[in-house]
Each structure stands twice: as C-alpha cells, then as structure tokens.
Amino acid sequence: MSEVDALVCLQKVSRVYGRGEAAAVALDEASLVIGRRSWVAIVGPSGHGKSTLLHLMGGLDRSTSGEIHLDGEELSRLSARRLAAVRARKIGFVFQFFNLLPHLTALENVQTALWFGGYASVQARRKGLDLLDQVGLADRADRLPGQLSGGQQQRVAIARALANDPDLLLLDEPTGNLDSVAEADVLDRLGTLHRQGRTLVMVTHSSAVASRAERIVGVRDGRIDSDATAEQTLLQC
Structure with a gap:
C-alpha cells in the first residue's frame, strides 16, 4: 500500500436545496479523497449527485454541511473573491456543451481565460496558440466555434481550461456530446494530460469512458456507493 498526496478532500459533505417539505438532498454526507496526479471517473445514474459533487469540488457551489479541502484550503471558509481566485488559479473546467463564445x-476563446489570469495581449496570444497546438488545433486558431466539429470544440474548451496551468481538471x-x-x-488528449501530471476528475455516464480512468467512484442517491482503484493507495487529507 502506497501513500499518495491528497489534492482534494471531502469530509461528510452534504448539499440540500430548499427547506422543509420542499427540501431535496442532492448529496448526502459524501466523503472522498482525490490524490494528486490521479485520474478519477465519477459514475452513476442521472440525478443522483454526480455533477453536484463535481461542482462542490470546484467551488462552483457551496456545501450545506461538511468540509471541502482543495490543496490544503477549506473552501467554505473562503470569501467569494478568494474562492474565485482559487478557482482561476488551481482549477480548469470542461463541460459537455463546450461553453465557447x-x-x-478558437484562439480568442482561449485568450479570454488568459486575460482573466492577468496575461497581456501579446503574451495571451503566444500562450493561446501554444495551448491550441497542444490539443492539435493550432491550424484552426482563427475559426469560429460554428466552423469546428464537436470534437474540435471540446479540444478548444480543454485548451481554455489549461490556460492558467491548473493542478486540477474537472470534466462534466x-x-x-461527441461521436465515437x-x-x-x-x-487520448486527456490521457496525455494525465501522464504529464494533471489531476483529472471526470463525470460520465459511459462505462467505456470511465474505464480510461485509473479509479472509478460510483454515486447513487447522493452517496458514494463504490470506489474501485487500479492500485490500492492510502489517501490522507
């Protein structure tokens, strides 16, 4: 059994929407530790808390109870401004529907993230082109999203997520939305990023997609109900 440095740690985290009889429990005392440089797939039926778990992990939503630690910081204790700064510096988000402007x-979509990260225009263009080259789209830099295939749009979204060199990629x-x-x-691109040392946490309905990860975490009824790893590891918060 080997010890792995934890990047994300959730301790009995719950998320409840609404109050009283209208209350809906999206996540129920979930505890989970994500090791640095790991690739984790989160699987389970629709509406059972997978995306809620991902959004809480990334600071896009606030937990009702419990603690969420990201790289040693407890997210619920951070101000909105500090939380936004942590997200911008440490986390890259990739979503199903690309969310490109x-x-x-393609280059300008990547540059928007770089500008928010404080890059000047010349630096942003240089790095934006480098990021598009990393995902095989340097020759499509001047194309609008509507002129790109679905797979190409998702690769632009991945390049944008990498803009500020985040430790953690969260993929919903x-x-x-892609063909086979x-x-x-x-x-394959995600596999390359993982081998380069990125930590990936990916929500998916597909068992075939999940099999590409080194660890599969099952979520059902808002609870962690299974956790299969390729190698047994000791994860400590």
Whole structure:
C-alpha cells in the first residue's frame, strides 16, 4: 500500500436545496479523497449527485454541511473573491456543451481565460496558440466555434481550461456530446494530460469512458456507493 498526496478532500459533505417539505438532498454526507496526479471517473445514474459533487469540488457551489479541502484550503471558509481566485488559479473546467463564445475564434476563446489570469495581449496570444497546438488545433486558431466539429470544440474548451496551468481538471460529461471517433480523440488528449501530471476528475455516464480512468467512484442517491482503484493507495487529507 502506497501513500499518495491528497489534492482534494471531502469530509461528510452534504448539499440540500430548499427547506422543509420542499427540501431535496442532492448529496448526502459524501466523503472522498482525490490524490494528486490521479485520474478519477465519477459514475452513476442521472440525478443522483454526480455533477453536484463535481461542482462542490470546484467551488462552483457551496456545501450545506461538511468540509471541502482543495490543496490544503477549506473552501467554505473562503470569501467569494478568494474562492474565485482559487478557482482561476488551481482549477480548469470542461463541460459537455463546450461553453465557447460563438462570436469569438478558437484562439480568442482561449485568450479570454488568459486575460482573466492577468496575461497581456501579446503574451495571451503566444500562450493561446501554444495551448491550441497542444490539443492539435493550432491550424484552426482563427475559426469560429460554428466552423469546428464537436470534437474540435471540446479540444478548444480543454485548451481554455489549461490556460492558467491548473493542478486540477474537472470534466462534466466531456464526451457526452461527441461521436465515437471524437470521443476517442478527446480521451487520448486527456490521457496525455494525465501522464504529464494533471489531476483529472471526470463525470460520465459511459462505462467505456470511465474505464480510461485509473479509479472509478460510483454515486447513487447522493452517496458514494463504490470506489474501485487500479492500485490500492492510502489517501490522507
């Protein structure tokens, strides 16, 4: 059994929407530790808390109870400004529907994240082109999203997520809108990022997609109900 440095630690985290009889429990005392440089797939039926878990992990939502630690910081104790700064510096988000700005080119979509990260225009262009080259799209830098295939749009979204060199990539159904060829290509790109040392946490409905990860965590009824790892590890918060 080997010890692995924890990047994310959830301790009895719950998320309840509404109050009284209208209350809906999206996540129920979930505890989970994500090791640095790991690739974790979160699987389970629709509406059972997978995306809620991911959003809480990334500071996009606040927990009702419990603690969420990201790289040693407890997210619930942070001000809105500090939380936004942590997200911008440490986390990259990739979503099913790409969330690209349709009136901006591929390069400009990546540059928007770089500008928010404090890069000057010349630096942002240089790094934006480098990031697009990393996902195989340097020759599509001047194309609008509508001129790109679904797989290419997702690769632009991945390049944008990497803009500020985050430790953690959170991916919510990153292949859910792609055909099998584009899915395989995106998964290969993610595999490369993982081998380069990125920590990936990916929500998916697909067992085939989940099998590309080194660890599969099952979520049902808002609870962690299974946790399969390729190698047994000791994860400490």
